[in-house]
Every structure is written in C-alpha cells, then in structure tokens.
Amino acid sequence: MIGKELGTNAPNTWCPGCGNFSILNAMKAVLAELSEGAPDLARTVLVAGIGCHGKIADYINVNSFYSIHGRATPAAEGIKIGDPGLRVICHSGDGDAYGEGLEHLIFAAKRNVDMTMIVHDNRVYGLTTGQYTPTSPLGFKGRSTPAGSIESPINPLALMLTSGATFVARGYSHGIENLKDIFRAAIAHPGFSFIDILQVCVTFFNQYEDYTARTYALENHDASDFDAAVKRAREWDYNSTDARIPLGVFYRHDAPVFEVNPADVGHKPAETRAELDKLLAQYR
Amino acid sequence: MSTVKAITGDVAVAEAMRSIEPDVVGVYPITPQTIIVEAYAEYVARGEVQTEFVPAESEHSAISICVGAAAAGARTMTCTSSQGLALMWEVLPIASGMRLPIVMFDVNRAISAPINIHCDHSDTMGARDTGWLQIYSENAQEAYDNFIQAVRIAEHPDVQLPTMVMMDGFVISHAIQRVEVLDDAVVKKFVGERKADYPLLDIDNPVTWGSFDGLGGWFMEFKKDQMQAIENAKQVSLDVAKEYAKISGREYGLFESYKMDDADYAIIVINSTAGTAKTVVDTLREKGVKAGLIKIRMYRPFPASEIVAALNNCKAVAVMDRVPGYVDIGGPLFEDVQVACYQEGVNIPLVNYIYGLGGRDILTSHIESVYSDLETIAKTGKVASPVNYLGIKE
Ligand SMILES: Cc1ncc(C[n+]2csc(CCOP(=O)(O)OP(=O)(O)O)c2C)c(N)n1
Numbered sequence: 237m238i239g240k241e242l243g244t245n246a247p248n249t250w251c252p253g254c255g256n257f258s259i260l261n262a263m264k265a266v267l268a269e270l271s272e273g274a275p276d277l278a279r280t281v282l283v284a285g286i287g288c289h290g291k292i293a294d295y296i297n298v299n300s301f302y303s304i305h306g307r308a309t310p311a312a313e314g315i316k317i318g319d320p321g322l323r324v325i326c327h328s329g330d331g332d333a334y335g336e337g338l339e340h341l342i343f344a345a346k347r348n349v350d351m352t353m354i355v356h357d358n359r360v361y362g363l364t365t366g367q368y369t370p371t372s373p374l375g376f377k378g379r380s381t382p383a384g385s386i387e388s389p390i391n392p393l394a395l396m397l398t399s400g401a402t403f404v405a406r407g408y409s410h411g412i413e414n415l416k417d418i419f420r421a422a423i424a425h426p427g428f429s430f431i432d433i434l435q436v437c438v439t440f441f442n443q444y445e446d447y448t449a450r451t452y453a454l455e456n457h458d459a460s461d462f463d464a465a466v467k468r469a470r471e472w473d474y475n476s477t478d479a480r481i482p483l484g485v486f487y488r489h490d491a492p493v494f495e496v497n498p499a500d501v502g503h504k505p506a507e508t509r510a511e512l513d514k515l516l517a518q519y520r
Numbered sequence: 521m522s523t524v525k526a527i528t529g530d531v532a533v534a535e536a537m538r539s540i541e542p543d544v545v546g547v548y549p550i551t552p553q554t555i556i557v558e559a560y561a562e563y564v565a566r567g568e569v570q571t572e573f574v575p576a577e578s579e580h581s582a583i584s585i586c587v588g589a590a591a592a593g594a595r596t597m598t599c600t601s602s603q604g605l606a607l608m609w610e611v612l613p614i615a616s617g618m619r620l621p622i623v624m625f626d627v628n629r630a631i632s633a634p635i636n637i638h639c640d641h642s643d644t645m646g647a648r649d650t651g652w653l654q655i656y657s658e659n660a661q662e663a664y665d666n667f668i669q670a671v672r673i674a675e676h677p678d679v680q681l682p683t684m685v686m687m688d689g690f691v692i693s694h695a696i697q698r699v700e701v702l703d704d705a706v707v708k709k710f711v712g713e714r715k716a717d718y719p720l721l722d723i724d725n726p727v728t729w730g731s732f733d734g735l736g737g738w739f740m741e742f743k744k745d746q747m748q749a750i751e752n753a754k755q756v757s758l759d760v761a762k763e764y765a766k767i768s769g770r771e772y773g774l775f776e777s778y779k780m781d782d783a784d785y786a787i788i789v790i791n792s793t794a795g796t797a798k799t800v801v802d803t804l805r806e807k808g809v810k811a812g813l814i815k816i817r818m819y820r821p822f823p824a825s826e827i828v829a830a831l832n833n834c835k836a837v838a839v840m841d842r843v844p845g846y847v848d849i850g851g852p853l854f855e856d857v858q859v860a861c862y863q864e865g866v867n868i869p870l871v872n873y874i875y876g877l878g879g880r881d882i883l884t885s886h887i888e889s890v891y892s893d894l895e896t897i898a899k900t901g902k903v904a905s906p907v908n909y910l911g912i913k914e
C-alpha cells in the first residue's frame with residue numbers, strides 16, 4: 237500500500253497552508269511503510285479528538301474513532317486495553333489534550349499504555365476560531381482574550397516527562413522527514429509515546445517564520461538520560477520569544493506497559509485466591 | 521430608553537449580559553455559543569464592564585468557578601451548548617442544591633454521537649431535572665428579555681435557584697433579527713444588586729457550604745424546600761414579567777397562547793419552531809380551520825394545570841419534541857403534557873411528533889401535516905400512532 241492509496245474521498249477543509257497537511261502526509265507515508273509486507277492496516281486504529289486536527293481521521297483510510305472533545309486520550313487507552321493486539325495512534329489538539337482533557341494525558345503516561353499520542357499543538361483553538369489554549373504565550377491576543385492572555389503557558393514536554401511518559405518527542409509541521417522519523421520511532425516504541433508537534437495555524441496563530449528561525453534538531457543528546465531530557469525540554473518554556481527550540485526525541489525508556497498480563501507486575505490473583513481460601517477454611 | 525438593533529441571537533444575549541454586568545463570568549467556547557463568549561470578552565477588554573471574566577479550561581471548571589463565585593456572594597453567569605452542558609452536568613445539581621442563583625445561557629445544540637453542531641433540545645432536556653429553572657425563547661428578542669428577567673427570578677428570596685435560558689442554535693443564535701435593546705442604566709436599575717444571604721466573603725459571619733449532614737439530618741426536608749422554591753418560581757416569574765413590561769412594553773406569561781380561545785386543534789411547541797407554526801395557524805385560520813398553538817416559555821417549573829386549562833376545549837392536541845425520547849411513550853414534553861392532563865382529569869386525544877433532530881429542517885408543510893392529522897384524530901376519535909417522526913428520510 238502506498239501513501240496515496242491511504243487517502244479518502246472526504247473533501248479536505250483545512251485552510252490552505254495549514255500545518256496539519258504535513259502531519260497528514262508524514263503519517264500516511266509511515267503507515268504505508270508499516271503496511272509493506274503485511275496484508276493491510278486492519279490492525280491499526282486512528283483515534284481523533286475534536287478540533288481541526290481531528291479531521292485527520294477523515295483523510296486516512298484506516299479504522300478510525302472520533303471521540304468527543306477532551307476524551308481522545310482515554311478512548312485510545314480503552315481501545316488498546318480492549319484489544320492489546322491493535323496499533324493505536326491518537327491525534328489530539330492542544331485544547332483537547334492539554335485543556336479540556338488534561339487529566340487523561342497524565343494518567344495514560346503514568347500507566348504507560350502502549351500507544352502513540354500525537355498532539356497537533358497550534359497553541360490555539362483552531363476549530364472554534366482562535367481562542368487561547370494552555371500553550372498560548374502570555375499576552376496572546378485571542379478571541380476570548382482580546383486584551384492578551386494573563387496566564388503563562390504550560391510546557392507539555394516537561395509535564396509528560398514528570399508524569400512518566402516513556403517516549404517524549406517534539407516535531408514541527410514544516411519538515412516532513414523529521415516528522416516521519418519521529419513517527420516511526422514513536423510507533424515502534426513499546427509504551428506511551430508522546431509527541432508534541434508545533435503545528436502552524438496559518439489563520440489564527442501563524443508562527444511559521446518564528447519557528448523556522450528558532451527550531452533545531454537535538455544532537456549530542458542521550459535520550460536515555462531523564463535529567464538531560466528534562467533539561468533540554470526546558471530550553472524553551474513555550475513563552476519566551478528568543479530561546480531556541482529543540483526538535484527530536486528527548487527521552488526514550490523501556491518500562492512495563494499497562495495492558496500486559498498483570499501477573500508480570502507482581503499482582504498474582506490465583507495465589508491470592510488460594511491464600512484467602514486457606515484462611516477462610518479455618519472458620520468453616 | 522431603548523434602541524432597535526439588527527443583531528444575531530448570540531449578540532442579543534451578549535448585549536443583555538453587558539447591561540447586567542455580572543461580577544463573575546466563567547466560560548468555555550463551544551459552537552454555536554462561542555460568539556457570546558467572544559463578544560463579552562471584547563466588552564471586558566474595552567473596559568465597558570468590570571466583570572471578572574474567566575475563560576476556563578473546560579466547562580466543568582467554568583461552572584465550578586461559577587459555583588464558587590456565587591457562594592462568595594457574586595452575581596455570576598455562564599453560557600454553553602450541547603457537550604458543554606453535558607460536561608457541566610455533575611455540577612448542575614450542586615448549584616441548585618446550594619441554592620446559588622447562577623444564570624446560564626444555553627444555545628440549544630444536539631448532543632453527540634454522531635457529532636452534530638446543529639439545533640435540537642437534547643442538551644437542556646437532559647438537564648431538565650437538575651433543579652435548575654428552564655426558560656425557553658422563540659427568537660432573539662425573547663432570548664434577550666428572558667435573560668434579563670432570569671436574574672430577578674433566580675435571585676428572588678422565594679426562589680434562590682440557578683436558571684438556564686435557551687434559544688435555538690444557528691436558527692436564532694446566528695440569524696440577524698430585529699431586537700429592541702434597553703439602555704444599560706434601565707437594565708441595571710431593573711436587576712439591582714445581588715443580596716446574598718450567607719456569602720463566604722462575609723468574614724464576620726463564617727459559614728460552611730455543602731457540608732455532610734448524615735442519615736439523621738435534614739436532607740429530605742432540604743429537598744422538599746427546593747421543590748417548593750421551584751414551584752414558587754411560577755408566581756415570581758409572572759410578577760417579574762409585569763415589572764419588566766413596564767420598562768420594555770413586552771410582557772411574558774408561563775407560556776404563550778396563540779389563537780387558543782376557540783381552538784379545536786392545538787400544537788404545543790418549544791423555541792423557534794413556534795414561529796413557523798404560527799404562520800401555519802394563520803393560514804389555516806383563513807381557511808376556517810380553528811387551529812391554535814401553545815409555546816412553552818417556562819418549562820421548569822412546569823405549568824401543568826395552566827396548560828391543561830388552556831387546552832380544555834380542544835378536540836385533539838399535538839405535542840412537538842425536538843429531542844429523541846428514547847422511550848416508546850414519547851418525548852419529555854409529551855410525557856409532561858400527558859401526565860398533566862391525567863392529573864387534571866382531562867381526556868383529550870394527544871399525539872407526539874419528534875422533529876428537527878440535529879438541525880433537520882422543519883417546514884410549514886410538516887406542521888400542516890400535523891394539523892391535518894389532528895383533524896383526522898378528532899373525527900375518528902382514535903390516535904393511530906401516538907409517537908411519530910416528522911421529516912424523516914425513508
Ligand atoms: C465539551 C465541549 N466543549 C467545547 C467544544 C467546542 N470545541 C470544539 S473543538 C474545540 C477546540 C479545539 O482546539 P484544539 O484541541 O486545540 O484543536 P484545533 O482545532 O486547534 O486543532 C472546542 C472548544 C466541544 N466540542 N465539546
């Protein structure tokens with residue numbers, strides 16, 4: 237299966253120049269590679285949140301699940317836990333994943349559910365036409381904050397690292413090869429793989445020139461070193477306008493995943509039952 | 521004293537809010553309510569209002585912020601739609617149980633799934649028994665008028681309950697209409713200042729809100745009081761309407777009776793479809809058919825005996841629900857009307873129509889078919905099918 241065949245007949249309604257296009261193309265290309273040699277992508281499920289980003293589910297011809305705003309993450313967790321044999325890729329937005337449904341993101345990372353979490357971080361609510369989000373900079377003049385937001389942004393990478401995510405990366409929507417590399421690595425990683433993509437929203441927060449000038453590929457970085465990862469993640473706080481912005485895989489670490497046999501993580505129901513029966517027998 | 525403006529329903533609500541100038545507004549954007557949030561944010565940014573405006577991270581937070589602010593003694597407002605109201609649901613009975621007179625505007629939109637941004641009443645009908653008062657509006661003018669009056673009704677000492685006011689998504693929220701907007705000073709005088717009984721900010725008289733009261737406590741008495749307060753809202757809303765008529769020239773009842781005095785056939789309907797149906801009533805009247813219409817304004821409390829009295833001389837009545845009932849005895853309004861008729865010992869043939877789900881168009885031809893069904897029912901004395909769908913694709 238090649239990238240083109242993964243397309244659908246759904247008319248694309250993203251604005252011309254939207255960063256979502258390169259995310260779509262990179263994902264289609266990587267899925268096409270993954271399907272080589274395999275009969276089809278029937279065991280891949282794409283989960284989407286509600287927002288401009290969510291429409292990606294309409295544009296890729298694999299099984300897909302539209303959740304409700306804020307609940308993309310737990311829906312994806314449920315799908316993976318319900319059938320651990322599935323490859324689950326979740327596309328969410330900064331409003332969806334960092335605002336409306338933030339608690340789920342922390343718990344999916346903490347549990348280390350084996351799924352790929354891709355946040356299209358345009359730092360604005362695109363679909364509802366331009367309000368501030370948890371990653372909008374201080375002073376952001378959006379439609380709900382015309383005088384400028386009075387809140388500082390969160391740093392989603394630092395948050396995910398401290399929440400226990402076992403794979404943490406940052407991409408940029410203008411660099412398709414860089415996105416493909418990250419997607420391949422994230423999908424291959426067993427555990428919760430988190431990717432924050434700086435996705436340019438040309439209509440409501442066009443950061444194209446700024447990002448292009450400030451982003452650079454992480455190098456001389458040991459992705460197995462947690463402290464180094466936190467340090468690199470904090471190079472840019474999603475607010476400052478001069479810090480350089482590293483891209484790539486910040487952290488990768490192997491840990492038991494949630495949906496494997498619970499006996500593997502010390503919980504042994506059969507033995508517990510036997511002990512309980514023995515105890516109860518004394519009172520019969 | 522008032523200005524005529526050509527504005528959408530959403531802007532009309534924002535105008536009302538600007539004049540009321542609540543102390544605290546907690547909100548989260550959702551189509552088709554978003555324009556209210558944005559317009560109000562502009563008023564705040566321009567310094568036209570002194571409101572503490574919190575664009576929250578979710579609706580659950582927005583309504584919780586309102587609960588906290590209202591308990592502190594502030595006059596508090598929010599607005600939402602559809603999934604937003606669904607996400608607030610956990611907190612709705614907290615607001616009513618704590619007797620916090622928060623005023624909310626809900627722009628009616630269908631509940632998912634499948635996802636749909638257009639109008640039906642499944643959002644607020646799902647919240648109809650959360651202890652909030654519910655007031656529905658046919659058009660932008662009514663939305664504006666009802667929202668202002670809701671403040672007085674909610675905060676009245678005999679009521680002290682949160683109140684939600686509704687209008688239809690897109691059909692009204694996004695359509696430009698003629699709206700008479702009162703001067704800010706007139707509205708401010710009308711709503712006055714909120715006087716909270718036990719505000720948390722009264723540091724000389726510390727209080728605890730929402731505490732556990734145990735099995736031997738007063739929970740049931742408390743709930744009975746709450747029910748009484750809901751009932752009180754009927755008279756209070758009529759009194760407030762009289763006062764509002766003095767400043768606006770427009771007076772509202774619990775519901776509107778349109779050509780009901782001698783009606784043989786009546787339709788009971790909520791929100792904008794009343795406008796479409798009134799046109800049909802007029803056409804039928806020209807042909808000599810005695811058609812009439814009842815448009816619900818106050819849905820909680822439900823004016824049961826008053827509606828039955830208005831229907832008493834009808835030969836057949838159709839109840840229109842813009843929400844799937846999910847039970848084969850019909851939609852929520854139909855259930856309420858049936859129970860009301862039974863309680864009052866009135867036995868008129870009643871028939872239910874489910875219509876307009878997810879924004880499906882409702883045409884005058886659909887309404888005409890309903891009146892013609894009513895004529896058949898009256899003639900045969902039989903309701904062949906109690907629950908029916910209008911405008912369904914075969
Ligand atoms: C409970 C709920 N509240 C609000 C909305 C309205 N809504 C739809 S998308 C969206 C924001 C989307 O922002 P983001 O997740 O950043 O996605 P983007 O459009 O930027 O891709 C909002 C507020 C909704 N659908 N459901």
Ligand code: SF4
Nearest residue numbers: 251254288362437438
């Ligand atoms: S509004 Fe922004 S995010 Fe949405 S499609 Fe347009 S450019 Fe893309």
Ligand SMILES: [Mg+2]
Nearest residue numbers: 329330358360
């Ligand atoms: Mg976004």
